[in-house]
Amino acid sequence: xxxxxxxxxxxKKPGASVKVSCKASGYTFTSxxxxxxxxxxxxxxxxxxxxxxxxxxxxxxxxxxxxxxxxRDTSTSTVYMELSSLRSEDTAVYYCARATDLDYWGQGTLVxxxx
Amino acid sequence: QxxxxxxxxxxxxxxxxxxxxxxxxxxxxxxxxxxxYQQLPGTAPKLLIYRNNQRPSGVPDxxxxxxxxxxxxxxxxxxxxxxxxxxxxxAWDDSxxxxxxxxxxxxxxxx
Numbered sequence: 001x002x003x004x005x006x007x008x009x010x011x012k013k014p015g016a017s018v019k020v021s022c023k024a025s026g027y028t029f030t031s032x033x034x035x036x037x038x039x040x041x042x043x044x045x046x047x048x049x050x051x052x053x054x055x056x057x058x059x060x061x062x063x064x065x066x067x068x069x070x071x072r073d074t075s076t077s078t079v080y081m082e083l084s085s086l087r088s089e090d091t092a093v094y095y096c097a098r099a100t101d102l103d104y105w106g107q108g109t110l111v112x113x114x115x
Numbered sequence: 116q117x118x119x120x121x122x123x124x125x126x127x128x129x130x131x132x133x134x135x136x137x138x139x140x141x142x143x144x145x146x147x148x149x150x151x152y153q154q155l156p157g158t159a160p161k162l163l164i165y166r167n168n169q170r171p172s173g174v175p176d177x178x179x180x181x182x183x184x185x186x187x188x189x190x191x192x193x194x195x196x197x198x199x200x201x202x203x204x205x206a207w208d209d210s211x212x213x214x215x216x217x218x219x220x221x222x223x224x225x226x
Binding site: 035037044045046047050059061062095097101102103104105106107108 | 218
């Protein structure tokens with residue numbers, strides 16, 4: 001069965017970076033793009049970008065351009081999302097979700113940004 | 116401010132039929148598929164409807180989706196207490212080199 005297992009919660013100081021991982025299993029990793037979506041406390045869903053695990057190409061939401069980097073490791077079927085220059089507004093649960101239909105989601109990773 | 120517009124709340128009694136609307140534009144709903152996600156408290160979103168009106172296996176046929184022009188709607192018939200959740204619509208948007216957009220979410224309360 002398809003599973004996306006994300007790394008654990010993180011607490012970061014403003015200005016720092018965070019790297020969240022998402023390990024895929026149960027399907028051919030390189031056959032499906034992967035989205036990253038975040039959700040601030042009590043708020044809605046916000047799309048951050050997408051990565052092609054096959055070639056590594058990426059497309060980021062304009063809001064995060066220059067601050068987000070999505071990478072992958074095909075040897076471990078894992079995608080990564082790194083967000084830099086963190087500020088308090090980046091406190092959120094970060095999800096990976098399989099494309100095309102966002103049919104499977106990771107369990108979410110809470111990132112707290114606090115001084 | 117979400118690109119897709121949903122009512123912030125909806126409610127119904129058990130057994131009733133409720134609908135949730137989602138309004139967009141020609142660059143998103145008007146030209147691409149609409150998706151619906153259900154999010155129970157403290158959990159990740161779950162795909163409920165894909166490609167306008169398709170249900171993944173395991174989703175009851177009480178849930179149905181439709182699209183017309185630049186709007187879409189989710190209908191839930193035979194409302195049950197376990198349907199109480201947040202519902203989000205989503206679509207690909209062709210503007211700005213393409214990006215995924217979500218509605219602001221609708222909190223469904225079963226009275």
